[in-house]
Structure formats: C-alpha cells, structure tokens
Amino acid sequence: MLDAIASARTILTRLHEVMASRSAAQAKLNTVVDVIGGGLDSEVCSIYLLREGMLELFATKGLSQDAVHVTRMGIGEGLVGTIAGNVETLNLAEATAHPDFSYRPETGEDKYHSFAGVPIVHRERAVGVLCVQHADPRRYADVEIEALQTVAMVLSELIASAGLVDEEEAWGLTAAQSGPAQMHGLTLVKGLASGVAVFHQPRVTIEHTVAEDTEAERQRVYLAFDRMREQIDKMAAQAEFGGGGEHDEVLETYKMFAYDEGWKRRINDAIDSGLTAEAAIERVQQHTRMRMRQIDDPLLADRMHDLEDMANRLMRTVSGQLGTAASKGLRQDAILIARNLGPAELLEYDKRRLKGVILEEGSLTAHVVIVARAMGVPVLGRVAGLRGVVREGDELLLDADMGTATVRPTPAIEEAFNARFARNREKQAAWAALRDVEPRTKDGVRVTVMMNAGLRDDMPMLSMTGADGIGLFRTEFQFLVSATLPARERQTRLYRDVLEAAGDRPVVFRTVDIGGDKALPYLRHDDDGDEENPAMGWRALRVALEREGLLKAQARALLEAAGGRTLNVMFPMVSEPWEFDAAKAVFDAQLKWLKGQRKMLPQEIRYGAMLEVPALAEMLDVLAPKISFLSIGTNDLTQFLFAADRANPKLAERYDWVSPSILRFIARVLKNVEGKGVDVAVCGEMGGRRLEALALIGVGVRRLSITPASVGPIKELLTKVDTREITEAMQGWLANPPASMRAELVAWASARGIDCD
Known part of the structure; x- marks a missing residue:
C-alpha cells in the first residue's frame, strides 16, 4: 500500500471534489467507494450508514450491487454493528474467526478473508462504518488503519453536510436513543426545573475538514499551542495554583499535555494527511476517545478526560470560538450542562433564564453548589456519560428532588412532570400569600x-x-x-x-x-x-x-x-x-x-x-x-x-x-x-x-x-x-x-x- 499520509491526502482531495459536485447523493457515494478503494489499493470498500436505527449498506466497490440498500444490521450485530456499537476499529486477518461475524450471502463476500473497519464518527457518535476487505488473509498495517480512520473522519463531515443521514442520525442516535432517556445523579440542590439543554462550553463547529494549504494549517496549530502554553504558564505563576494539593495536580497534568510532543506530533501527522487544524485535533481526539473506552483504570481514565479538556481548549483557541454559553446569553429557559462549574461562572448567567444545572462531576460541598442554593437553582451532579446522552437544544426535565433528569420526554412524561410542577406552584402561591x-x-x-x-x-x-x-x-x-x-x-x-x-x-x-x-x-x-x-x-x-x-x-x-x-x-x-x-x-x-x-x-x-x-x-x-x-x-x-x-x-x-x-x-x-x-x-x-x-x-x-x-x-x-x-x-x-x-x-x-x- 502507498504511504498512509500521501494516500490519505490524495483521497481527501478527491473526496472534496466528489462531495462538492452536483451529483445525486447515491451517485456521490458510489464514486466515493471507488475513490477510497483505489486510493487504499483495496479489493472491497463499503460504506454503511445509520438509517432508522439500522446500519444499511449504502455503497460498495467489490461486493454485490444487489445488496446495496438491502443488507442491514442492527447496532452490535455482525462486524459492522460491533464497530458502530463500540465505536472501535477492527483489524482482522480472518473475518470469519471473529465471534461477532455474521455472514450475509447476498453480499457475495465469502471469497474475502481479511477485514478492516472503522466507525464513521460525527459529533462523538457512530453514524456509519467504512470498511475494506481483501481475499488474502492478512492484518492491515498500522499506517493503513491510520489512513482509513482519517478518511472516515472527513467522510463523516461530508456525509452530514450532504444530507446523506437525517438530523437524528447526524447526531449519531438510533431510534431508541433519539427518544426519552432518564439519567440519574446526586442531588446537590433540590428543586424542579424544565428547559432546553445548553452546554456551558459549546461544541466547536468544524466547518472545513480538508486543508487547502497544509503549511498554513500547521502554523495555526503551532500558534495555538504557543498560546495555550502561555495560558498554562500564566496560571502556574498565579498564587491560586501554589501550595500543593489538587490545584497543583491539575496544573501539572495540564502542563504535561500542553508540552507533550507526542500529542503535537500526532496532530501534525493528521495535518500532513490533508486535514485542517480543527479536523486534525478532532481526528486525534477520536483516537483518544476510542482508547478511553478500553481503559478500566479510573486514574488513567481521569487523565484521558484531562486530555479531552486540553484538546477542547486547543480547539477553541485554534478556531477562535472562545467563551462560554454565558457570553452569548440565554435565549430561553435553559438547563446548563457542564463537566464542572465554578461559582463565578454560574453567576455570569441570566438568573431569569437559568432554571437548572446538571454536572458530570460536582460535590455537595463545591462552591458552585453553595451559590446555586442561594440563587434557588436546582443542581444534579455526578451524572455519568452526560454528553453522550444529551444534545444541545434537547428538552430536559430536571427533578433534583429525586436525583433524576429526563431528556427528550414524551408528552405523557412531560404531562406528569408538569402536573407535579403545578402542584408545587400551587403550594408556592399559598405560601406567598402568607408574606x-x-x-x-x-x-x-x-x-x-x-x-x-x-x-x-x-x-x-x-x-x-x-x-x-x-x-x-x-x-x-x-x-x-x-x-x-x-x-x-x-x-x-x-x-x-x-x-x-x-x-x-x-x-x-x-x-x-x-x-x-x-x-x-x-x-x-x-x-x-x-x-x-x-x-x-x-x-x-x-x-x-x-x-x-x-x-x-x-x-x-x-x-x-x-x-x-x-x-x-x-x-x-x-x-x-x-x-x-x-x-x-x-x-x-x-x-x-x-x-x-x-x-x-x-x-x-x-x-x-x-x-x-x-x-x-x-x-x-x-x-x-x-x-x-x-x-x-x-x-x-x-x-x-x-x-x-x-x-x-x-x-x-x-x-x-x-x-x-x-x-x-x-x-x-x-x-x-x-x-x-x-x-x-x-x-x-x-x-x-x-x-x-x-x-x-x-x-x-x-x-x-x-x-x-x-x-x-x-x-x-x-x-x-x-x-x-x-x-x-x-x-x-x-x-x-x-x-x-x-x-x-x-x-x-x-x-x-x-x-x-
């Protein structure tokens, strides 16, 4: 196979041209699998996309064309379903030896032995799978997998922007996941609240994934690293980070990642493959998230979360999308979503619009809890996997009294919640009459x-x-x-x-x-x-x-x-x-x-x-x-x-x-x-x-x-x-x-x- 960076860059350039054309969506995908298959010297290249909760074969080079839009697999079903369900890469010399292998005769894939597949990830969710196959049994080289992952990342943005998956799939949600979900956590401040989900640190939107000038993108990342390191060094010089303890531990971890040449080199390699600065950072983070899912050690998992925070900081710096949701202002009743929050940050929000807070972390004695209680804002903390369930703008019902929050409630759930809310308001009105x-x-x-x-x-x-x-x-x-x-x-x-x-x-x-x-x-x-x-x-x-x-x-x-x-x-x-x-x-x-x-x-x-x-x-x-x-x-x-x-x-x-x-x-x-x-x-x-x-x-x-x-x-x-x-x-x-x-x-x-x- 060609050098991974060179082949990925060639493929990305061709993909950009294909997706920018006026061809129909299906015609584009048919061309895309030819481009990827040819660029990676692959006998088979297939794209599965998530539609109506199922992974559907949308385009293929090498498999039977009769299987297109016919072969469908559920999340977790077969090799393709396993890749999407676990958001992981599979690299197999003999596909049939894998316990999750599922033979589909209509595809005509029985003559192919080796298999490599990567998730097509959009907004941290698998919206599809890109896979390649060969007749000869062999494991793919690391450089080949890297090229495949890079192509899949750009493909995800192109697929979404071209409308090849509907809005729910663009968020990576199955039919079940797009429905109501209940989250449990620790009650930090009691109360009931409803509103739309607003992320304290809004997700950075990557508008362009393919670089026009690789050297210019590299300089943007280098400049962002310099600025980020200056911020970290400035924090180190401030009195609040002296004296040992948790502050110093956090700071040392941040400094370790900010000055990690390995992290910087991986981002640089992604840029060399033809990605923009933002897309390169996201590409490396996708790889990090896949590793995080395989880590059982809580301490190592925490360190990986710290790296995620640093990557978000770098992404905001390089994109110029700085500031929190407070700087943009709340336009409607909102439930604030954050990993953690400081008291000063909470006070920046409009009290008339801020109805509640949900934290991935948080503790009963945190400063923000003291302030939130004084403000009368209910807070639910220690909600694991929060960002994996809630999307920006989702309707949320927060019941901090019971330690739960419901996202995307059904009319029946909402009606029951509103009835309880109404009873509370009646009581409050009676109490107010005693003023x-x-x-x-x-x-x-x-x-x-x-x-x-x-x-x-x-x-x-x-x-x-x-x-x-x-x-x-x-x-x-x-x-x-x-x-x-x-x-x-x-x-x-x-x-x-x-x-x-x-x-x-x-x-x-x-x-x-x-x-x-x-x-x-x-x-x-x-x-x-x-x-x-x-x-x-x-x-x-x-x-x-x-x-x-x-x-x-x-x-x-x-x-x-x-x-x-x-x-x-x-x-x-x-x-x-x-x-x-x-x-x-x-x-x-x-x-x-x-x-x-x-x-x-x-x-x-x-x-x-x-x-x-x-x-x-x-x-x-x-x-x-x-x-x-x-x-x-x-x-x-x-x-x-x-x-x-x-x-x-x-x-x-x-x-x-x-x-x-x-x-x-x-x-x-x-x-x-x-x-x-x-x-x-x-x-x-x-x-x-x-x-x-x-x-x-x-x-x-x-x-x-x-x-x-x-x-x-x-x-x-x-x-x-x-x-x-x-x-x-x-x-x-x-x-x-x-x-x-x-x-x-x-x-x-x-x-x-x-x-x-």
Missing part, C-alpha cells in the same frame, strides 16, 4: 423566621417572602467568586447595599467563613500539605484570627457600612470564649480608629457567635454575658456530633437530624442560656425542613434562619402547630427515646393533619 402574615403558631406563639443570604441579588427575596430579617448573611460569597482578595472598599459597598435593601429589618453578618471545604486559591495556609480533615481544620474564625489583616479589613468595612444603623456581627466556628474575645478585639480596635477619624459609627453593635463546635456548649456560662445572640449551625454541628463527614455519600443518610442526641443537645443549649438575654436561633438546612422544624419547636426553638424558599412552608406549618402539644410530646420522647423519632413525629403530625413532606 405579610406574622409567623405565629396555632396557640399564638410568635416565632421569628428569618432567611439566609449571601449575594446582593438575594435581597429582593426579603420582601417577597416576608421574612423577619436576614439571620445569616454569608460574607464569604464575595470572596468565593473573586479571583483576588476583595478590596475593603468593595466589601463596604456590598454591606451598605445589603443594609439599605433590608431597611428596618435586621441583618446578621457572619464574618468570612472560608477554608476547609471553601478553600480560596489565593489565600493559602503556610503549611503546604493537604489537610486530611479540612472541615475540622484551618477554617472560619481560625483563618481570620491568624490572618488578622483579613479580619481587620472586614471589620472596618462592616463598621463603616453600618454608620447610623444597628450592626449585627456573628463569628463562625467559635470553639472557646477566648476566640470570640480575640475577634471582638479586632472590631474594637477598628472602632477606636474610626472614632479618631470622626467617621459615622453604628448606633449599636450586637455581637454573636455560631455554635457549631460542640465544645462551646460547655462554656456558655462564660460566653453568654458577652454576646447578644447565639446561632446554632446545624450543618456543621451534626457532622461534629456524629463524627460523620457530611460530604461522604455513604454517611449522608446514616444520621438523622431528628435524632434524640441532636435534639437533646439543642434543648440543653437553650436551657443553659435561658434568662441571660441571649437570642438563640437555629441556622441551617435543618430549620428549613418541615418535620425537623416541628421537632425544633418542640424543644423550645423560637428563632429560625433558613433558605428563602423555606420561609413560606415554615410559616404555613406554624399555623397548624400547638406548641403546648408538641412540647409535651417531645419531652416524653427525649426522656424515653423511641426506636425511630422520625416515625413518631410523622405519626404525630399526620394525626393532626399536618403535612411534613
């Missing part, structure tokens, strides 16, 4: 229901929900979405805007809670090693006290922003009273400095602490005289009490929030500060769940700080609860714990017509 109603129990007890926030855009929810105030403003959000440490002036503007938006309603600012699962890449610990237990490590107030400049800047920003108003400041993760004293001393020093500058000062400053570390409960007699309020942070408190990492999926459902141990702990905290003038609130997801909120009311909690979406449901719940009844029941259960506290609560609520779903 101006004071949250009181059935027996008239006033409960303070506040909401959590962390973004300037959250503030309108205060009026929409009728919450009593902001019980927790997470100041770290501004830090999480910034590439560098936010300047004091920026912090001051944010805090002032929040106070002005709140009006007469109180706002409790929690000083920055970073570190642990909310690590900032630009703020590193001196110890370069990874923390084995980040949730119990260098985080929250511990960071602020060590990096005193950080707390000083925030203290001054808060004090200046609250000039003429009441300032509520809460310190996170206080373990012992001396930590509270040290943090308050920073504020006192800044207050003294501002007085000296004759700045307008807050009318009143109320200090509080978050009780997340169980040890603090033993020191409340010392701390209580120093504070105005105490907030029990149930998210962290629960994992510390049970020594159970809340990010570990194996433990996620193991320990119950209505466990007697937690409720006894909270009841004891309330008793220890009783009569000491300290407002005690429960802050966290626990207070926003109706059954858990019922239990909290039963142990004496009268202040809740919850998500905006939970305010209405909790207000409605309170109207049905008699505090005397639930208190009496709870005292009995805590004194003699039942086998299942949850089951007892559900039965108690059900008997009184209280819905605690």
